[in-house]
Structure formats: structure tokens, C-alpha cells
Amino acid sequence: MHNDRTITEARLKRVLDERIRPAVYPESVPLDVTVWHAPGEPVPVAEGLAAGRTPIRVGEMWGPAWGTSWFTVTGTVPDAWAGRTVEALLDLGFDEKMPGFQCEGLVYRPDGSPVKGLNPCNQWVRIGERVRGGEPVCLHVEASSNPVILDYHPFLPTELGDRQTADDAPRYRLARMDLAVFDRTVWELVQDLEVLDGLMAELSADAPRRWEILRAVERALDAVDLQDVGGTAGRAREELAGVLAAPAHASAHRISAVGHAHIDSAWLWPLRETVRKVARTTSNMTALLEDEPDFVYAMSQAQQFAWIKEHRPEVYARVKKAVAEGRFVPVGGMWVESDTNMPGSEALARQFVHGKRFFLEEFGIETEEVWLPDTFGYSAALPQLVKLAGAKWFLTQKISWSRTNTFPHHTFWWEGLDGSRVFTHFPPIDTYNAQLSGQEVAHAVRNFREKGGATRSLAPTGWGDGGGGTTREMLARARRLADLEGSARVVFEKPSAFFEKARAEYEHAPVWVGELYLELHRATLTSQARTKQGNRRSEHLLHEGELWAATAAVRAGFRYPYEQLDRLWKTVLLHQFHDILPGTSIAWVHRETAATYAAVAAELEGIVGEALAALAGDGPGTVVFNAAPHGRGGVPALGAAPEAPAADRATTMEAREGGGFVLDNGLLTVAVDGRGLVVSVYDRQTGREAVAPGAAANLLQLHPDFPNMWDAWDVDHFYRNTVTDLTDVESLEPAGADAVRVVRAFGSSRVGQRIVLAAGAQRLDVETEVDWHETEKFLKLAFPLDVHTDRVAAETQFGHLHRPTHTNTSWDAAKFEACAHRFVHLQEPGWGVALVNDSTYGYDVTRSVRPGDTGTTTTVRLSLLRAPRFPDPRTDQGVHRFRHALVPGATVGDAVREGHRINLPERRVAGGAEVAPLVALDGDAVVVSAVKLADDGSGDVVVRMYEALGGRARTRLTAGFALRRAAVCDLLERPVGEAAVEDGGVPLDMRPFEIVTLRLARG
Structure with a gap:
């Protein structure tokens, strides 16, 4: 048998x-084909349609990298085909194994109206179902010759990732342009x-x-x-009818298929190409919805809807109609499918604000599901943000990519930092590009981990990454699998329908607490340092822009720049997409990103400067503005005052025997040896030494970095097997009265550092400039600390989370590279150390016991630079600047304060006014993340704050203006409850890491 x-x-x-x-x-005739190759960037549709054409034949080459060619195909339906179904088959030279990663096209009628997209798995255009014969055919195709960047085995460096470096050789051979009978x-x-x-x-x-x-x-x-x-x-077919009619078992697993096309907003193509990918895909999907009454399609990313609204209004009209009919479903509620590890607190909140608001304003839809199938790990802050945005469900698939541990659940409650829970689903089909093949469906059934407690799962169905969407073949499979013996039952339905049914049947879902750490793609916390620095700088400038513009609007009648701030926020949010901020896009994307961040910074500096000038007023003095929390406990300082006199005690410097220097400011004594390494940071107030005995801090370490796969994405654990300590010194000398400068050369690179002990500072600042010209290397900055602890606190959005310093379990060991925002904090009872930064995210922590069991050394290393060659062969080459600070004796509150300080430096403006804070908080545990005017233009002041220390907090918000009414709001500034107003202030009791948004109506 x-x-x-x-x-x-x-x-x-x-x-x-x-x-x-x-x-x-069974029958076909060739079409006549002409072409116009657009010079340079894509042109408007009307221009492309009107341009002159020259003949081109099937078999001829076309399309240099990133070019656009406009094809026109013409012909006549043969009279002999009368009564039959006829389609045009338009093959631009596709490789059917790589949909989304090569040439694509959008088909137009002669009047310029879109028909559908062309891609490797969707090459047909319906001409007529029962033709008369003799009908003329004329179609135009806007074809993009996007080069193939991704070749999985191996990943090869390529210059095709930027139009400025790509060659102009044609890359595709026109394969088929026919009219054909469809049987x-x-x-x-x-x-x-x-x-x-x-x-x-x-x-x-x-x-x-x-x-x-x-x-x-x-x-x-x-x-x-x-x-x-x-x-x-x-x-x-009659011979197969019997086996196809046999019904599924009553206990068969149920799969909710959702039409889908995961479209990366940028990746192996630039942003401008994504606009066209979205237009092609949505044209396809709206056409398929017209043909298939049972089909449901879901699309996330408000930015992508906004793109087609702006650039392809004729396509957007079809989308709006389909959304109104309830079968084209906006999902996700975010501006883009962003990274969630690295965006700052407010930025992650604003992803929901701008995404949800777009869907409400455009479609009247309150999106309830957060849809992030392909993001590289998920912050523990998300559950609370999901709830505060008015959403109920969370979906991802990416955790199935983890390489060490298999995640134990597919349907579960996810509990975040503050205890908020969101009902979560990981599709067991293990792909966001499902085709509903027999193998995929069977895998979903076998893989589903909640058997017995639940009976259903979801399958995002359609070609994605580069778009394309669902095909008629996938729908045909779903029809056959709707009730078929031996298979799961498959039905197309909305995501909300799946979640409602899944929640209803699952009385006691398991709970996962904390971050959803992806055990893969850890290097995304470091790749493309300029992109990450641009993001961090933009976030803090937006914070300042809103704060000072709101303060100036209330205090001095300053015109609040609503539209400008809205546009700038959306620009920054777009660049937090999960292949831009993580540094995994082609060179073109990151080149444009750098220019965009520079433009954003210039605009925001202009807003800040104008607002501060309005506040400072006239006068001969200097006003110091401070947007960061200050004071030992992190009390927000959201106003300004005349410049204070310098600290009484200056820093002293002495030469150290054997080379090096000793710096002392009365709070810390710092020893720098002849190698330019920090061998002692003595906390004079507590008598504690921060640096581990016999070790040296501020140690630059270089590793080889050649992961097994996914160059820009991955760093594999074996990179640690080989390390070079950078201890050779080119020069070591004083740099002013409070600093030492050291210069080193290594490989093809140079690094200069200023080690600064400022007067009156309980911290050691390190300013690093690297002229980086290495390849496939990983640069770390190490601080071996004399601290015995089994965990570290790493800042995340609206709080911090603890990660182990040990590797007791495989789950602990897998977190050998993790994310921290502005600080990492270590402590023993009564004494701690913080390490803060202005622009880095990746870090690692290890522990060792010193010889003779004389104590534990806990080493924290911050990740500075990498040098992968794919997809950008010159990743991070050039000059980079970083700032870090070591803070001995720090509490978590000190870490919060110093982390803000290094990212929000004081601003000094000529003037004589004393500017009272617009709002102030009592206590040291609650930190303000945003002060702004309400987005609706009402003039209300909106304040968002969070408990930062991880404990209960009682605080009082005092308004620096007449306060008429206060309301607690969701993230979208919609009131959800009244807040008590007492004597011009609002008393608040806050849970650990709770986020509260207040809307304050002025009297």
C-alpha cells in the first residue's frame, strides 16, 4: 500500500x-505592448498615462533598480471566444517564489481608474465573464522594477539598497502579455x-x-x-465530490481566516515605494471583495491609509466604500506597526492616539484589537496602554520565531507592568502570510497549546511583507475547508468576531506576566545608531516643544502650533516602524531617515526657541529652563528661573602615580589610570566603592559579530567567546579642570573620550566620540561594578522592569541582550548604582564571583555600535557621539532623574522673567511624561504622568493657572471620569506604574 x-x-x-x-x-493570443520608462522617481498617474510609448516585445529586458516603467497593452478579444471568460495574463518577469520582494505593477483603465495590482502570485486581470467577442482591450500598467535585495542563503552585501549606489542595468525580462480564455x-x-x-x-x-x-x-x-x-x-470533479462533502468532526479545531497583507512601511524598499505597494494591494483587495461575498480583509497602520488618501485618492475611495460595508476592516489602532522596545513612553502612547483617532475620524470606527504580527518583542508597558487607548485585544505572531524557548500559550491574558491585562492571541499557524495550505492548517491544529480549554485560532491569510494580499486561490481553499473531514473548520471573519468567540469560550485563560521578549533579533537594539539617536532626540524635543509651547500659550498668549506638532509627531511615529527604528532597512531608508530627523529637530528647535523667548521676556539676565525632573526624588520641574550661581566646591585634579589622574569634587573621588580606564569611583558620602576590585570601568570592548543569519537583526550568544579590550592609549591628558581626555586607535577606527566629574555632581559623565570604520564588529562599553544583586532594573515606557543577572533557566540565559531606555539600575539593600545614557538601547549584564569568594562583580555593558553588511553594506560607518553617566549611590528615583537630565539638558535664554511651572507635583515618585494643550483646540491643558518607582504614590498636581475643572481621560483625551479639584489642585492616589492623564479646564 x-x-x-x-x-x-x-x-x-x-x-x-x-x-x-x-x-x-487553454487558449491565448498575444497582446501588443508599448512602454515608457520614467526618468528618475515615480510620476503622477496622469503623467504616466499621457507619456509617449515605444514598442517592447515579450522576452526583452526592462527596468533598472528602483525604476518605473509604464506599459500599455492593447488587443481585441477574438470573436471565437464569445460566451467564454477572458482574462489578461500580465507577467512582468516574476519569480513566483518571492512575492513582495521584486517587480510589481498596478493596472489602470484608460480613464486612469485603478483595476488591481500585479504581483508574482496574482498575474491575471479579468476582461469579461461572458464576452461577446470583438471587444477592444486597453490596459496601462505602472510597473516598479524593485530589485531583489533578499536572498536568504546567503545574505549578500549589495549596493542595490540605494538608488544612489545601484547600477542602471535592466533587471527583469518581460515574460508574458496575453489575452487568454479562463476555464x-x-x-x-x-x-x-x-x-x-x-x-x-x-x-x-x-x-x-x-x-x-x-x-x-x-x-x-x-x-x-x-x-x-x-x-x-x-x-x-464528480469523482472528488464525495470526499469533499464529508463533514468535519464535531470537535474539529476552528480557524478564523482574516484576509491580510502585512506591508512593511519600509524595509527592503524606501518609504515612497510603500505608498505604491499599499495602493496595489488595496486595489487588489477591494476588487476581490467585490467578487467574493464571504471574504473579509483587515488592514492595520493608519499611516498606510493616510498615504493612499493623499497619493491615490481614487483607490482610497474604494477603500472607504468597502470599510463602510463592513468587510474591509481597519485594525491595530496604531499609526504604524511600530517597534515597541525602543519608542519612548509618550511616543508609544501617541502611536495609539494618532492611529485610533485616524480611524475614528475617517471611518467612525473604534478599533478594539492591537495588531502587531511582526514586531521584534513587546514591551511590558503595552497592556496598560492598550486598555487606556480603549482597545481590548492583542495579536502577534512573532514570538513563534524565538530560538531558545517555546512560548507556552497561544491564547492567554497578558499582564503588564502595572497589573493591567489584555486578552492576547498568537496564531498557532505560525505565519502572518498564511495560504491556508493543508500543511499550514494541520500545523495550526497540532501546534495549538490551549487544546481542551479553547477550540479556535486565527490565521492572517495573504501574501505579506511586501504586500499583495489574499488571492482567489486562498479563498477557494477556505471554501473547501469550511467543513471537511480530517481538517480544521475554516471560515473568513473579522478579527473582532474571532476575539469575541475566543474570549467567550475561555473561562480560565492562563496568564503571562511581563514583557514578551523575542529570543531573536536582539541586535535591532543597536544597528543603525544614527537612526536610534535621531529617534531619541526627536522624542525629547517633542516633549519640550509641547511643554514650552503650552506654557507660553497660557502665560504669554503664544500661538500653540497644533498642526505643526501633529505633523511632526506623525513623522516621528512613522520612523518607529519595526524595520526603521530597529535599523534593519536598506541604506536608502536610513539615509532619508537621517535627513528627516535633522529637519524635525530644526522645526522643533524653532518652536522651543520661540516659546522660550516669549516666556523669558526682556531683561539683562539669563533664564534657565528645565524640562526634566529634578531634585533627589525626581520632582518635575516644568518651569524656569533666573540662572543660579555655580556650585561652591570646584572639582580638583591630581596626577596619579604611574600615570593617570584623580578627580575629586567632594562627593565622588574618581581614579583614572594610565590606560584611560576608570579604576575607582568612590562615593564619599557612604564610603562605598562602585568599581569592582581589580577591574576597570569605562572599558571599550570589541567583539567579532557574524551571526548565523539576519545580519542587521541578530547577535548570537557566541559573539562573547572572543573579545578585545581596547586599552592602548594614543593620548591621555587633562581637558579642563574637571575632565580627562583619552584617545585610542583600533582597527581602522579611532575613539576619543572625555571623562568628566562636574562640580557638585554625584555622577561621572563619559562623552564618547567614535570614528567607526569596522566591519562585522560589535563595540561595547563595560562597567564592572561591586554590587551583589540577582536582578537589574531597566527603564521601559512608563516605568522599569527587572531582569535577572543570572542564567538559572533557559529563559534567563536567552536574555543575553536586552533593552533599556535611559537607565539601568543595580542595587543592594541601602546602596545602588545607575548607568544612564542619551541614545543607546541595547545592554547586557553578567555576574562573576571574585577569586577566593571575596565578592560578586556585576558587569553592565552598553552596546554602542555594530557593523553588519546586510541589508546596508555600510551600516554605521562614520562619526558617532554618545553620552553616558555612572551614578554611585543612586536610588531608582535618582536613575529616573539622571536619565532625564542627560536627555533634556537645561536651556539658557536671555531675559529677566521668572517663569512659574505650568503644573507641579508633590512627592518624588510621580513623573510627568507630557504637558500640552488638548488636541481639540479647546485650550484645556492635558497632563500625563506615571508612578515611576514601582510603588504606591500619593501626590497632588498643582496648576499654575486658574483651574475650573479636571477630568481623568484616556490616551485620546476623552474624559472617563471626574477628578476632584481642591484649592486649585488635584489630589491623586496612584498604583505602581499607573499612567494617569488629566484634562484641566482653565478658569
Whole structure:
């Protein structure tokens, strides 16, 4: 019997490939083709349609990298085809194995209205279902010759990732431009056989159902006359009707298929190309919705809707109509599918604010699900933000990519930092590009981990990454799998319908507490340092822009720049997309990103400067503005005052025996040895030494960095096996009265550092400038500390989370590179150390016991630079500047304060006014993340704050203006409850890490 099965399966494959599939289009005639190659960047549709054309033949090459060619195909439907279905087959030179990663096209009618997109798995355009014969055919195709960047084995460095470095050689060969008869019966036979073949392959060899299908397939193949497939396809389908009609078991798993096309807002293509990818895909999906009444399509990322609204209004009109009909479903509620590790607190909140608001204003839809299938790990702050944004569900698939530990759940409650929980689903089909093949469906059933407690899962169905979406073949599979013995039941429905049913059936879902750490793609916390620095700087400038503009609006009648701030926020949010901020896009993307961040900074500096000038007023003095929390406990200082006199005690410097220097400011004594390394940081107030005995801090370390795969994405644990300590000194000398400067050379690179002990500062500042010209190397900055602790606190959005310093379990060991925002904090009872930064995210921590069991050394290393060659062959080459500070004796509150300080330096403005804070908080545990005017233009002041220390907090917000009313709001500034106003202030009791947004109406 085994031999029978093998023979039949081999027979089926050959007959399908060589006879039945080709018979789907039994007759064809060539179309006439002309082309215009647009010089430079894409042109408007009207210009592309009107441009002159020259003839081109099938087989000719076209399309340099990143070019646009406008093809026109013309012909006439043969009279002999009257009554039959006719389609145009337009193959631009596709490789069907790589949808989304190569040339694509959008088809237009002569009047410029879009028809549908063309991609490797969707090459047909319907001309007519029952043609008369003699109809003229004229179609225009806007074709993009996007080069193939991604070749999985191996990842090869390429200059094709930027139009400035790509060659101009044509990359594609025009393959087919025909009119053809479409034989629906043969096409349906193909779908029957493919579904049964896929199901049969997943059934056990001794399952009776497998053999029933096998015998039916044999009969069907016997019934097909290979010389007349079209004439006998109906007879073959009759032989399969019985096995296709057998119903699924009552206990069969249920799969909710959702039409989907994960479109990276930038990745192996620039932002401008994504605009066209979205237009192609949505044209396809709206056309498919018209043809398929049971189809439901979901699309996330408000930015992508906004793009087609701006650039392809004719496509957007179709989208709006389909959304109104309820079958084109906006999901996600975020501006883009952002990274969630690195965006700052307010930025992650604003992803929801701008995304949700767009869907409300454009479609009147309150999106309830957060849709992030492909992001590289998920912050523990998200559950609270999801709830505060008015959403209920969370979906991702990416955790299935983890390489060390298998995540234990598919449907569960996810609990965040503050205790908020969100109902969460990981599709067990393990792909966001599902095709509903027999293998995928069977895998979903086997893989589902909540068997017995739940019966259903979701399957995002359609070609993604580069777009394309769902195909008619996928819908045909779903129809056959709706109720088929041996398979899960498959039905297309909205994500909300799935979540409602899943929640209703799952009374006691398991709970996962804390971050969803992806055990892969850890290097995304470091790759493309300029992009990460631009993001960090933009976030803090936006904070300042809103704060000072709001203060100036209330105090001095300053015109609050609503529209400008809205636009700038959306620009920054776009660049937090999960292949931009993580540094995993082509060179073109990061080149444009750097220019964008520079423009954003210039605009925001202008807003800040104008607001501060309005506040400072006239006068001969200097006003110091401070947007950062200050004081030992982190009390927000949201106003300004005349400049204070310098600290009484200056820093002293002495030469150190054997080379090096000793710096002392009365609070800390710092020893720098002849190698320019910090060998002592002595806290004089507590008598504690921060640096571990015999060790040296501020140590630059260089590792080889050649991961097994995913160059810009991954750093593998074995990188630590080889390390070079950078201790050679080119020069070491005083740099003013309070600093030492050291210069080193290594490889093809140079680094200069200023080690600064400022007067009156309980911290050691380190300013590093690296002229980086290494390849496949990883640069770390190490601080071995004399602290015994089994965990560190790393700042995340609206709080911090603890990670282990040990590797007791495989889960602990897998976190060998993790994310911290502005600080990492370590402590023993009564004494701690903070390490703060102005622009880095990746860090690692290790512990060791010193010889003779004389104590524990806990080493924290901050990740500075990498040098992967794919997809950008010159990643991070050039000059970079970083600032860090070591803060001995620090509490978590000190870490919060110093982290803000290094990112929000004081501003000094000429003037004589004393500017009272617009709002002030009592206590040291609550930190303000935003002060702004309400987005609706009402003039209300909106303040968002959070408990930062991880404990209960009682505080009082005092308004620096007449306060008429206060309301607690959601993230979108919609009131959800009244707040008590007492004597011009608002008393608050806050939970650990709780976020509170207040809307303050002025009297």
C-alpha cells in the first residue's frame, strides 16, 4: 500500500504541473505592448498615462533598480471566444517564489481608474465573464522594477539598497502579455486536488480518511483525458465530490481566516515605494471583495491609509466604500506597526492616539484589537496602554520565531507592568502570510497549546511583507475547508468576531506576566545608531516643544502650533516602524531617515526657541529652563528661573602615580589610570566603592559579530567567546579642570573620550566620540561594578522592569541582550548604582564571583555600535557621539532623574522673567511624561504622568493657572471620569506604574 501511495502522489504532482494547471488557460493570443520608462522617481498617474510609448516585445529586458516603467497593452478579444471568460495574463518577469520582494505593477483603465495590482502570485486581470467577442482591450500598467535585495542563503552585501549606489542595468525580462480564455471548471479542479493533496499529506499513513482521499484522487486522475482536460475536468470533479462533502468532526479545531497583507512601511524598499505597494494591494483587495461575498480583509497602520488618501485618492475611495460595508476592516489602532522596545513612553502612547483617532475620524470606527504580527518583542508597558487607548485585544505572531524557548500559550491574558491585562492571541499557524495550505492548517491544529480549554485560532491569510494580499486561490481553499473531514473548520471573519468567540469560550485563560521578549533579533537594539539617536532626540524635543509651547500659550498668549506638532509627531511615529527604528532597512531608508530627523529637530528647535523667548521676556539676565525632573526624588520641574550661581566646591585634579589622574569634587573621588580606564569611583558620602576590585570601568570592548543569519537583526550568544579590550592609549591628558581626555586607535577606527566629574555632581559623565570604520564588529562599553544583586532594573515606557543577572533557566540565559531606555539600575539593600545614557538601547549584564569568594562583580555593558553588511553594506560607518553617566549611590528615583537630565539638558535664554511651572507635583515618585494643550483646540491643558518607582504614590498636581475643572481621560483625551479639584489642585492616589492623564479646564 505504501508503494500505491507514493505512485499516486507522484502521478498527481506531474499531472497537475504538466497538464491540468496549464489547461486553466487553454487558449491565448498575444497582446501588443508599448512602454515608457520614467526618468528618475515615480510620476503622477496622469503623467504616466499621457507619456509617449515605444514598442517592447515579450522576452526583452526592462527596468533598472528602483525604476518605473509604464506599459500599455492593447488587443481585441477574438470573436471565437464569445460566451467564454477572458482574462489578461500580465507577467512582468516574476519569480513566483518571492512575492513582495521584486517587480510589481498596478493596472489602470484608460480613464486612469485603478483595476488591481500585479504581483508574482496574482498575474491575471479579468476582461469579461461572458464576452461577446470583438471587444477592444486597453490596459496601462505602472510597473516598479524593485530589485531583489533578499536572498536568504546567503545574505549578500549589495549596493542595490540605494538608488544612489545601484547600477542602471535592466533587471527583469518581460515574460508574458496575453489575452487568454479562463476555464473555471479546470481551475476548480486544480483547487480540489490541491486541497485534498495537502490534507492527505498531513493525515497519518494508516488513517482510513487518507486512503479514501487517495482512491478518490486516483479515480479523478483516471477520469481526466490528458488530451482534453477542459472537456473532462467536470467528470474528474464528480469523482472528488464525495470526499469533499464529508463533514468535519464535531470537535474539529476552528480557524478564523482574516484576509491580510502585512506591508512593511519600509524595509527592503524606501518609504515612497510603500505608498505604491499599499495602493496595489488595496486595489487588489477591494476588487476581490467585490467578487467574493464571504471574504473579509483587515488592514492595520493608519499611516498606510493616510498615504493612499493623499497619493491615490481614487483607490482610497474604494477603500472607504468597502470599510463602510463592513468587510474591509481597519485594525491595530496604531499609526504604524511600530517597534515597541525602543519608542519612548509618550511616543508609544501617541502611536495609539494618532492611529485610533485616524480611524475614528475617517471611518467612525473604534478599533478594539492591537495588531502587531511582526514586531521584534513587546514591551511590558503595552497592556496598560492598550486598555487606556480603549482597545481590548492583542495579536502577534512573532514570538513563534524565538530560538531558545517555546512560548507556552497561544491564547492567554497578558499582564503588564502595572497589573493591567489584555486578552492576547498568537496564531498557532505560525505565519502572518498564511495560504491556508493543508500543511499550514494541520500545523495550526497540532501546534495549538490551549487544546481542551479553547477550540479556535486565527490565521492572517495573504501574501505579506511586501504586500499583495489574499488571492482567489486562498479563498477557494477556505471554501473547501469550511467543513471537511480530517481538517480544521475554516471560515473568513473579522478579527473582532474571532476575539469575541475566543474570549467567550475561555473561562480560565492562563496568564503571562511581563514583557514578551523575542529570543531573536536582539541586535535591532543597536544597528543603525544614527537612526536610534535621531529617534531619541526627536522624542525629547517633542516633549519640550509641547511643554514650552503650552506654557507660553497660557502665560504669554503664544500661538500653540497644533498642526505643526501633529505633523511632526506623525513623522516621528512613522520612523518607529519595526524595520526603521530597529535599523534593519536598506541604506536608502536610513539615509532619508537621517535627513528627516535633522529637519524635525530644526522645526522643533524653532518652536522651543520661540516659546522660550516669549516666556523669558526682556531683561539683562539669563533664564534657565528645565524640562526634566529634578531634585533627589525626581520632582518635575516644568518651569524656569533666573540662572543660579555655580556650585561652591570646584572639582580638583591630581596626577596619579604611574600615570593617570584623580578627580575629586567632594562627593565622588574618581581614579583614572594610565590606560584611560576608570579604576575607582568612590562615593564619599557612604564610603562605598562602585568599581569592582581589580577591574576597570569605562572599558571599550570589541567583539567579532557574524551571526548565523539576519545580519542587521541578530547577535548570537557566541559573539562573547572572543573579545578585545581596547586599552592602548594614543593620548591621555587633562581637558579642563574637571575632565580627562583619552584617545585610542583600533582597527581602522579611532575613539576619543572625555571623562568628566562636574562640580557638585554625584555622577561621572563619559562623552564618547567614535570614528567607526569596522566591519562585522560589535563595540561595547563595560562597567564592572561591586554590587551583589540577582536582578537589574531597566527603564521601559512608563516605568522599569527587572531582569535577572543570572542564567538559572533557559529563559534567563536567552536574555543575553536586552533593552533599556535611559537607565539601568543595580542595587543592594541601602546602596545602588545607575548607568544612564542619551541614545543607546541595547545592554547586557553578567555576574562573576571574585577569586577566593571575596565578592560578586556585576558587569553592565552598553552596546554602542555594530557593523553588519546586510541589508546596508555600510551600516554605521562614520562619526558617532554618545553620552553616558555612572551614578554611585543612586536610588531608582535618582536613575529616573539622571536619565532625564542627560536627555533634556537645561536651556539658557536671555531675559529677566521668572517663569512659574505650568503644573507641579508633590512627592518624588510621580513623573510627568507630557504637558500640552488638548488636541481639540479647546485650550484645556492635558497632563500625563506615571508612578515611576514601582510603588504606591500619593501626590497632588498643582496648576499654575486658574483651574475650573479636571477630568481623568484616556490616551485620546476623552474624559472617563471626574477628578476632584481642591484649592486649585488635584489630589491623586496612584498604583505602581499607573499612567494617569488629566484634562484641566482653565478658569
